[in-house]
Amino acid sequence: MPRLVGIHRDPDHEFNGELHRYERILDHNKIEHVKLSVDDLDFWEQVSKLCLFIYCWRHDDRSRHAAQAILPVVEHEIGIPTYPNTKTSWHYDDKIRQWYLLKSHGFPMIRSWVFWGRDQALAWAKDAPLPVVFKLKRGAGSTNVLKLDTRKAVVRMINLMFGPGVAAEGLPKSLNKGAWKMFLRWCAVHKRMWQGKPAPYTMRKPNWEVHRNYILFQEYLPGNNCDMRITVIGNRAFGFRRMNRPGDFRASGSGLIDYDIAGIDPRCVEIAFDISRKMGFQSMAYDFLKAPNGKWQIAEISYLYLDTAIWRCSGYWDDNLKWVQGHYWPQYCQLVDALRMPELKQPGMDPGD
Numbered sequence: 540m541p542r543l544v545g546i547h548r549d550p551d552h553e554f555n556g557e558l559h560r561y562e563r564i565l566d567h568n569k570i571e572h573v574k575l576s577v578d579d580l581d582f583w584e585q586v587s588k589l590c591l592f593i594y595c596w597r598h599d600d601r602s603r604h605a606a607q608a609i610l611p612v613v614e615h616e617i618g619i620p621t622y623p624n625t626k627t628s629w630h631y632d633d634k635i636r637q638w639y640l641l642k643s644h645g646f647p648m649i650r651s652w653v654f655w656g657r658d659q660a661l662a663w664a665k666d667a668p669l670p671v672v673f674k675l676k677r678g679a680g681s682t683n684v685l686k687l688d689t690r691k692a693v694v695r696m697i698n699l700m701f702g703p704g705v706a707a708e709g710l711p712k713s714l715n716k717g718a719w720k721m722f723l724r725w726c727a728v729h730k731r732m733w734q735g736k737p738a739p740y741t742m743r744k745p746n747w748e749v750h751r752n753y754i755l756f757q758e759y760l761p762g763n764n765c766d767m768r769i770t771v772i773g774n775r776a777f778g779f780r781r782m783n784r785p786g787d788f789r790a791s792g793s794g795l796i797d798y799d800i801a802g803i804d805p806r807c808v809e810i811a812f813d814i815s816r817k818m819g820f821q822s823m824a825y826d827f828l829k830a831p832n833g834k835w836q837i838a839e840i841s842y843l844y845l846d847t848a849i850w851r852c853s854g855y856w857d858d859n860l861k862w863v864q865g866h867y868w869p870q871y872c873q874l875v876d877a878l879r880m881p882e883l884k885q886p887g888m889d890p891g892d
Contacts, residue, residue: 543572544565547595565874587617596843627822632677639653641840660754684789766781768826771814777852
């Protein structure tokens with residue numbers, strides 16, 4: 540049976556650089572592929588002909604709802620392999636699901652407190668360890684993350700979350716863009732609309748859901764000037780450190796990356812491999828912070844990550860912790876595993892391609 544790989548288009552039929560890299564690799568290996576969308580009238584007919592369905596869905600509400608509706612059907616009911624599969628992605632961009640999942644298996648997650656009722660949260664707040672980190676369950680690049688230094692601030696946040704709630708982009712002080720840049724983005728979107736031009740999907744970011752009636756706090760771990768990101772794809776582990784923004788406790792989204800492998804603790808690599816192996820993750824990025832007792836703990840996980848950051852790593856560790864030198868695109872590693880083709884070749888592609 541001939542191989543046919545389907546790649547889901549972004550909303551409004553956009554096809555970004557990360558998806559183009561799947562195409563480049565498939566073309567280089569003469570593997571047939573097709574772009575498709577759940578909006579296509581013949582979508583399910585197209586899916587039935589595939590050997591692999593790729594839908595790299597992102598943080599926005601529309602992509603999440605579409606992906607969570609179709610991926611389990613494609614994988615479990617029709618029986619077509621998917622990337623990501625359900626085990627890898629059902630908890631994506633949901634820090635509460637991640638906490639429940641990994642903590643239930645005894646993996647080293649940063650101590651967290653999740654409340655679904657105001658009274659329980661307020662009772663905890665009376666003796667809460669300060670400072671404490673508040674997080675919406677959704678958000679990337681340190682968005683929607685605040686350090687609360689006073690009990691008054693904790694109570695105020697509890698009342699907000701169990702009152703009117705906040706939108707996914709409703710905490711401008713927690714965003715690395717800041718409120719001013721958010722306003723500039725709004726202006727850019729509407730300028731294009733006035734000119735009769737389509738606004739790029741990445742500028743619109745249609746997040747409409749309001750977060751309320753839950754709250755998530757995480758223990759603050761002082762003394763970390765960076766986090767350690769370990770990304771496991773199959774039997775490969777890529778590692779680098781992300782330095783905090785100046786004067787900030789957050790590293791995610793800073794863009795200040797140290798690729799020197801001398802700064803990577805092998806214990807983090809071992810933990811990441813152990814989790815991915817036991818949980819059956821196809822691909823997963825783990826963000827580690829060091830606790831005061833010197834042990835590494837996980838803040839968050841994500842199946843989706845910046846592909847150029849992986850490519851810039853000088854190599855990876857295999858599952859025996861043997862170092863393999865070279866630059867690899869995550870899309871290449873994912874396709875090798877998903878298609879079960881160790882002979883797959885990686886074309887020469889620079890980050891600008």
